[in-house]
Amino acid sequence: MRSIMSGNYRLSLFTLAACALLLPPLLPSAFAQSPSAPPSAAPPLSQADLATMNALLQQLQSQVQQLSSQVGTLKTQQESAQAESAALRRELDATKSQLMTFSAQPVAVAASAPASSSAAVPASAIEERIIKLEENQQLADSKIAEQSQTKVESASKYRVRLSGIVLFNSYVNRGSVNNEDVPEIATPPGLLASGGTFGASLRQSQIGIQGFGPTIAGARTSADVQFDFAGGFPDQPNGVSFGIMRLRTATIHFDWDNTSLIGGQDTLFIAPNAPTSIATLAAPPLSYSGNLWAWTPQFRVEHRFHTSDSSSVLVQGGILDSWSGDMPFWESYRHSTWGEDSGQPAYAARVAWSHALRGRNVTLGAGGYYGRQSWGYGRMIDGWAGTLDFDLPITNALEFTGQFYRGRATGGLGGGIGQSVIWTGSLIDPSTQLFGLNSLGGWAQLKYKATNKLQFNAAFGQDNPYADDLREYGSDQSTYYPTPLSKNQTYLANFLYQPRSDIVLSFEYRHLKTYTLDSNFNSANIVNFSVGYIF
Secondary structure (H helix, E strand, O other): OHHHHHHHHHHHHHHHHHHHHHOHHHHHHHHHOOOOOOOOOOOOOOHHHHHHHHHHHHHHHHHHHHHHHHHHHHHHHHHHHHHHHHHHHHHHHHHHHHHHHHHOHHHHHHHOOOOOOOOOOOHHHHHHHHHHHHHHHHHHHHHHHHOOOOOOOOOOOOOEEEEEEEEEEEEEEEOOEOOOOOOOOEOOOOOOOOOOEEEEEOOOOEEEEEEEEEEEOOEEEEEEEEEEOOOOOOOOOOHHHOOOOEEEEEEEEEEOOOEEEEEEEEOOOOOOOOOOOOOOOOOOOOOOOOOOOOOEEEEEEEEEEEOOOOEEEEEEEEEEOOOOOOOOOOOOOOOOOOOHHHOOOEEEEEEEEEEEEOOEEEEEEEEEEEEEEEOOOOOEEEEEEEEEEEEEEOOOOEEEEEEEEEEEOOHHHOOHHHOOEEEOOOOOOOOOOEEEOEEEEEEEEEEEEOOOOEEEEEEEEEEEEOHHHHHOOHHHOEOOOOOOEEEEEEEEEEEEEEEEOOEEEEEEEEEEEEEEOOOOEEEEEEEEEEEEEEO
């Protein structure tokens, strides 16, 4: 700004000097025209001299006006610069003050720990921020190092993300269970059963691939697929350590701001909640103990209505492949299920209300399901289920979550302890009668988050097929198990510790209690230690 002003002043001085040099020769001529001057003092002025003098005076007047205008502009610019400089100084002072306050927060928190002040920042929060900054710095360093590496790209050239978990589970079982590393029900001891077992497994490790595509008709497109290694065991020595890869979910998404279209194999959306556990990822925790679940091919539509700034209503509806819980007839050929033999899909819908509370969401949902099953010879069974789910944050550290259902012929969804129907004789006999098994179940969990890295969970679940239905046909009745199961309960307690974003440790205890109809129960105790690496 100073250089601009200096240049303008030099221009003005040069103009004034030029005028001073030009005016003296003309002054005598000007004085010659004065009435008081003697007639012989100077010759009269010519018309050319007068025109020249008038032109110079007009030029001088114009330059003076320009100079005055430039001086006014410079003054305005100087005042604006001074105001901007003052604003920048105030902002700098405020930033310095904030930095000084932030650096003094740990001391202030320690000094004010006995007092209850909502404005004080916990020391743990400061420590977590520092650790997160360190992790972000390490991540940035790793990304810089990756620039020299060869990248894997998709054929479509769109962004692809690889994720998953390498999960090591070690377990100690006391009692007989249906599945050693992912137990769901307690069974009677076998002839060669020992008092307990110890084992380890990595077959619950998972791999996920997610792709992000173009925007089509205003919708963001994406797709994802999830695998694990819990699809069975190869027929070879020590085959239990070589889990076969299994498809879990695979979906395609079209997402607008408030509406989504999802197609593929996905979770059961009328029962969206699940207890927290990494000890049982091959099947959701508390399965066969009140937790409905299925990975089923489906097509659904979701739309969210915003009722206020803090509340919304989610409406979901879709058609699903009708599962009946039966085993495949062959290992290599796809045969229709009893539900698919009905000639129509299953139908499901859910409505959920959410409200923001203290930075978290309170959610209450209700859903319904209907699927028809054909068991041959015109024997049709109508399967259905009604569900309730909730997620209630009690405080910033406590959360209460759960889910309940009431249904019939829900074995394909994990209800009725996997039992869908009961029958009076051989299924290949046209005179054999079949009836849908009624059942009732649910689960609830209390979560306590001690810190962002450490949480404790306690849960209980129960599935209760109706004993009256199981008793109705007495000794002629046939079911899925050697003896009909009338109740299954699971008690669960664990803690999860995540020292870093990519490492998780867990210790879990489970108690299974499975009742046979009009008889005693079988029980089992399971202790599980898990280590997972998340990528």
